Amino acid sequence: IAGITQAPTSQILAAGRRMTLRCTQDMRHNAMYWYRQDLGLGLRLIHYSNTAGTTGKGEVPDGYSVSRANTDDFPLTLASAVPSQTSVYFCASSDTGDGATEAFFGQGTRLTVV
């Protein structure tokens, strides 16, 4: 089934450790996004990529980095995790050639930093 795959589905991570959340899409969408979801705050954009080879900062980029080496993959890295990064992380993709096209979401990664 076409869509977005995120890994891992959940993780408990010690503070100070490095972690990469993986995201792969098979819809050949040009744009990809990473959001974090926190209770009462909805979804907030961390980083985005318009197309392979380009990335940009969203609303809450501090402590996170991304890369977009190809169309399909958009990994999110926490260089040195802190407890405030405990959250549910969603990867999404969209074909932004048509603004009416919706974004498609993965199932999320639940990250707990202790």
Next chain:
Amino acid sequence: AQSVTQLGSHVSVSEGALVLLRCNYSSSVPPYLFWYVQYPNQGLQLLLKYTSAATLVKGINGFEAEFKKSETSFHLTKPSAHMSDAAEYFCAVRSYNQGGKLIFGQGTELSVKP
């Protein structure tokens, strides 16, 4: 800048009753608007979207929404609630920058009582 506001973080209805979830948007340009649903421990799934083709938009699972420019609203309705409708609902507007990201409201949790 574009934004959306969802009125009411929690709505409770009885099974068979009308569901009304409120969303107001702010946009200086004609907006693309979306409603997503999130079931527990799952990703976001598109319910419906407004793309300017018609002001009354019908979505999946019997939901519909009406775009009212004069009220800057895009409220979600369903004539008769079902127990399976219990979930978190997010209204979103597409941004014209940052990779065409979706800007989300804080979400409304819908509870359905038997």
